[in-house]
Amino acid sequence: MKRRTSATPRRNRRLTLAAENIDMALRAVRSNRLRSSLTIAIIALGITSLVGILTAVDSMDATLKDAYSRMGAGIINIRSLYSMPADMRRIRNSREISRAQAERFTDYYRAPATVTIFTTVLSGTRAEAGQKRTNPTTDVIATDGNYMKYNMLELSSGRSLSAADVEGGRFYCVIGDNVARTLFEAQEDPVGQTVHISGRSYIIIGVAAPVGNNAGGSMDGSILVPYTNALANLATSTPDFTIGILPDPSVSSEAAATEAEMTFRAVRRLAPFDDADFRITRSEAVIEELNSTMRTLTIAAIVIGLVTLTGAAVGLMNIMLVSVRERTREIGTRKALGAASKRIKAQFLMESVIIGQTGGLIGIAAGILIGNIIAAVMQASFVIPWLWMLLAIALCMAVGILSGYLPAKRAAALDPIECLRYE
Incomplete structure (x- = not known):
């Protein structure tokens, strides 16, 4: 003590x-x-x-x-070199990825995977519904039925684009969350209503769930339209498609990327000694x-x-x-x-x-x-x-x-x- x-x-x-x-x-x-x-x-x-x-x-x-974690670890993209600096465009056959080439790739690619093709046909445009319209920041993406699965996007209502919508060139669209909030009241269901894009009328078949900003831009401020319809009615320039590949879990990203390169070289008709006139990126490489x-x-x-x-x-x-x-x-x-x-x-x-x-x-x-x-x-x-x-x-x-x-x-x-x- x-x-x-x-x-x-x-x-x-x-x-x-x-x-x-x-x-x-x-x-x-x-x-x-x-x-x-x-x-x-x-x-x-x-x-x-x-x-x-x-x-x-x-x-x-x-x-x-x-x-990138939302997109998935094995995401693969194929893009053209068209937007690269001038010295890169000197590569033989350096040009856009056309609709025909993108479609041929989806037909020829054999690795188990979800394959989508897409291109932005309108960037920074307005969409209108009734008396309301969005700011001129809306992107219209021409794509197919696999786009949402490839980007791991979910729906808050309605459905996504289907193969039938693409084949029929239908005037259907899926709108992002911000577009829906801007054009419609909270208690309104946008599905089944009409939205006007660049003077054309499209029926809304689905509303994407909010995702926020991501590495490639946000779906919230975008509108998805069947690429067959978009190229015929909305495109203002020669389209340059991106090919997206989401390999199945049974296939490694490296193997899927190798298969993608070989397939697309064949689509572009490149000889074995030709330099690739496109670029393939894997999400793992981007993260690194x-x-x-x-x-x-x-x-x-x-x-x-x-x-x-x-x-x-x-x-x-x-x-x-x-x-x-x-x-x-x-x-x-x-x-x-x-x-x-x-x-x-x-x-x-x-x-x-x-x-x-x-x-x-x-x-x-x-x-x-x-x-x-x-x-x-x-x-x-x-x-x-x-x-x-x-x-x-x-x-x-x-x-x-x-x-x-x-x-x-x-x-x-x-x-x-x-x-x-x-x-």
Whole structure:
């Protein structure tokens, strides 16, 4: 019992001394507001750049990975090189993927898979129903009955396009969630109603469930039309089809991609020695490339933040050294009254840490705000980067301790008699 009672006052005394050190440190920071504010601003700038960039990177990374996970790990796309730079278009037979080629591919492809063909015939157009119309941001996609399965899209009402709709070139369409919300009241069922696109009337047979933004754009603001009908009634230029392949689980993505390349080379009538005039992308490869890009951006953000914080650390150390010199008589007075050297040292360290953490907290708040604003502009999701917040706090603590150690040590080593003589 005696040991416990003797330990309790000792702990209380330590807490009291710590509280006094914090109070004195805060008063010292407030007494030099201009100098402290400049240092806090530099630290905040470094942390803002660090947390801001990393927040935006995390947000885009999460959004893109979520989109590709919804699409499926084995998704394969075949696209033309027509939209590539001029030097790429010099490749023999570099041209659009025509309807005939896309259809031949679906007939010839033998690997177990869901195959769809699609192309955007109208981009940034309006759709009208009654007195209402969408903003000029609606995309009209010419496709077949497999498009929704390939993209793992679901319906909130109605049905998707069928092979019969495509073969008959019917004036049917499936609209996205945003289109439905814009053109119809909440209690209205759009299925069976008519929507007007570029002067043509289409009967709505289905409404896609909301999906949000994804890596290839959102279905929410799109309209699906049978490609046979769209090419005859809506297309304003030569179509350039994309071929989408969703392999069955029994087939590896690599094997499906190899089969796709061989099949499409035959469709394009390329000789064995000819370079491919099309490109095949697998979602796994895209994700790997995204991961590599995100890692590069993360490293760049950390380097920028560390460089800025290094400058802030040097500035903070200089400010603390100036503070020690200006408060020499105060240090001497405190020592003469019995203040221990370690308490003097603790006070100056505390001042340095407070400045560092204040700048860090401001920088974290600004970084999260700016990072999520950038993410919102790029239509990515909102994130709170807990890992980077902890890293920022740790870095600011390190900056405070490292910058304050030398000034604190110098203050603690001062001779009280010499301090009292200092003018």
